[in-house]
Amino acid sequence: MPAPAYLTQHQNRFLEELLDWLRIPSVSADPAFHGDVLRAAEFLKEKLTAAGAQNVALCATAGNPIVYGEYFVGADKPTVLVYGHYDVQPADPYELWTSPPFNPVIKNEKIYARGACDDKGQAYMHVKALEVLRAEGEVPCNLKFMLEGEEEIGSNNLAIFVRENKEKLRADVILISDTGIIANDVPSIEVGLRGLSYHEVEVTGPNRDLHSGLYGGAVANPINALCDMISSLHDAQRRITIPGFYDQVTELSPAERAAMAEAPFSEQEFAQSIGLPAAVGEAGYTTPERTGIRPTLDVNGIW
Amino acid sequence: MPAPAYLTQHQNRFLEELLDWLRIPSVSADPAFHGDVLRAAEFLKEKLTAAGAQNVALCATAGNPIVYGEYFVGADKPTVLVYGHYDVQPADPYELWTSPPFNPVIKNEKIYARGACDDKGQAYMHVKALEVLRAEGEVPCNLKFMLEGEEEIGSNNLAIFVRENKEKLRADVILISDTGIIANDVPSIEVGLRGLSYHEVEVTGPNRDLHSGLYGGAVANPINALCDMISSLHDAQRRITIPGFYDQVTELSPAERAAMAEAPFSEQEFAQSIGLPAAVGEAGYTTPERTGIRPTLDVNGIW
Incomplete structure (x- = not known):
């Protein structure tokens, strides 16, 4: 079935699934939400599997698991590695939300929820893209999915995972949709991002407070x-x-x-x-x- | 009676009185001690009166009272204004004291207590100096005492009191013993002190935290x-x-x-x-x- 027809037919289901995922408060910065973080990872694993991905697994790390999956079409095809994350920023102060952060509402065709655009919305779009390509009948490239649960707390364990899985993650292109766009009506492709080097400097002085x-x-x-x-x-x-x-x-x-x-x-x-x-x-x-x-x-x- | 003999005769009483005063936790920075601050002022008023000062009074301010007293010997004599304070700094953290801050102990001829040298010890020395001079039979100058209870919290009400009582406080010399000394065995007279101008600068920036x-x-x-x-x-x-x-x-x-x-x-x-x-x-x-x-x-x- 061509993508437009398939999308029209399944739009409501896609949306309901995304809203279900947004209802899981997967706040990685707060240990109180640890169970929810794991639930969000399990949810993603199920949906990747349902979309047709192969070798789907929760890869254990010292912190939250990395959801991995792939779709192989041929050694002569390019490989795209999709990156995303299923954890979200803390939602407090709650009183400043006009609707509850983990009870998504749709107003003027926009979804309002914590994580709707950072990064569950985009990550889910990638999962559904596989489903739609398969429905069309031809997936034009090999796909690897790597979706982590610690982006909002520094991705320390992702760095280790990447170093330890160079072959598994080998790809021709990395696709990240956790960036910005020029404007809501201007689709944008960024070709580079700045990295981060974080330093703490401690200045020491006298041995006590001085008058x-x-x-x-x-x-x-x-x-x-x-x-x-x-x-x-x-x-x-x-x-x-x-x-x-x-x-x-x-x-x-x-x-x-x-x-x-x-x-x-x-x-x-x-x-x-x-x-x-x-x-x-x-x-x-x-x-x-x-x-x-x-x-x-x-x-x-x-x- | 000559001063040395008088001092020897009354040394124990002088010391006991000072220790009693030091036992009053007159911490001006903490409202919980407000009653003690007033008790310390009353104590000082009594001792000034007993030393022979005239017109001794607690002068009300918007905050803690100023203890005032004077001793007039003649218009042809110079006038010395004695300044001191009866409030003390907070004593916490208490666990770092090797003896309780408001239970004075004497070790190696030194008194250990909050306020022993800032400023009750020196202020009390001034009060006793009047008593000793009177015992000697001749006070060589006019004396005015002005002892406040808000030195440790900025002396805001003292500034108002001074402006409103210029005539009453007129003097040739101001004697302050709330300063430093070069060393314990080097008596020191300071002839000037730095003042203080305190400013707070607020830098405003973007309307929210920026990534x-x-x-x-x-x-x-x-x-x-x-x-x-x-x-x-x-x-x-x-x-x-x-x-x-x-x-x-x-x-x-x-x-x-x-x-x-x-x-x-x-x-x-x-x-x-x-x-x-x-x-x-x-x-x-x-x-x-x-x-x-x-x-x-x-x-x-x-x-």
Whole structure:
């Protein structure tokens, strides 16, 4: 059956299944929801199996299991590895929700629920894509599914799993739909993402609290020292001053930057949406370039 | 009776009275101790009266009362205004005390109790000085006592009291013994103290938490902005860069600085006592000058 007809025929079931999945509060950051996290993984395993995936399994890790499945059509076909996650962010403060986070409601053709777009909606779309391709009669590539349950808490066990399963996960393309889109009416394909290197710096000072009237002016105040360090990490052009920081950063060609600039973007709407008078950043780059192709260095907390 | 003989005769009573006063937990920062704060003020009023002070009164303020008393010997004599305070800092964490903070003990001729040297010990010495001078037969100056109960919480009501009682408090000399001494065996007279101007700066940013992966590089991170501001308050010589900051700061003469330098001070002991490899501060000044005659600018917290 052609995909459009199949989709029309099964749309309600697809939707009901997704809503059922969204009802499971798979909050990985809170141990109180651990049972729900495992239920969400089991749900996904069942649906992958029902869609026709082979070798579907919950792969144990030191934390939440990774749901794995595959669909093999031929060694001469390219292999696409689909990545997604079945855990969600905590939903509190609950009182700010206009509908309960784990009781999905549909308003104006949009689903409102925790995890609807991060990442259960997209992950479920990938599962259903396999089902639809099989109904059409021809799956054009080999598929591997790898859906984890710790994306919202750092993916530490995914990193181990990937290192330990290089052959099993070998693929020509990795498909991730846990990213952004330019606008709701502008389908977008991102071809790269920034990674993350997270560091904690501890500044130590005197052996006790010092009275500023008695010691002020003669002792390096740890706050001042820390601020000097943080402030020195950027120059006046907002370039990062750490030696070697940009050494392995790819500079896009003028043609590539011109292509990026064709994507619709309003500087004013961007600033307004976050309540700021203007965007600011590294000199010589546009806002989409600063958030898209340039590395950044941010402080996420002082305590 | 000459002072030495009088002191020998009454030493035990003086000590017992001070210990009684130290037993009153007059913690001004904690409302739970409010009754004790008032008891400490009453105690002081009684002892000032017993020492022979005139017009002794608890002067009401919006907070804790100010204990006032005076001793007039003649319009041709100079007038000394004695300042002190009868409130104490909180004593917690209690488990770190080797003896209970409000149950004074004497070890090696030292009194261990909260407030023994800040400031009940010194304040009580002033009260007893009046008693001893009267016993000697001649008080050489007019005396005014002004002892407050809010020194440890900012002295806001003292400032109002002083402004409203300029005539009553008029004096030639103000004597404060709530300061430091160079060492336990080096009696010290300080002729000036630094004041305090306290400011809170609030940095506002985007209208919500922003994901550093999606917005990093295009938005002024409030922490970075705050650190830039704090860092820019000092130059590389640790001089404060705020325009006009030093305009009204008195520069001591070389002779005055030479006199200061004669006071015993060990740079190494200073650093060791606070667990730092070295003292640091404004270029061109010694550590005692940096803490004594130079203004300073310190950040006391970020949150």
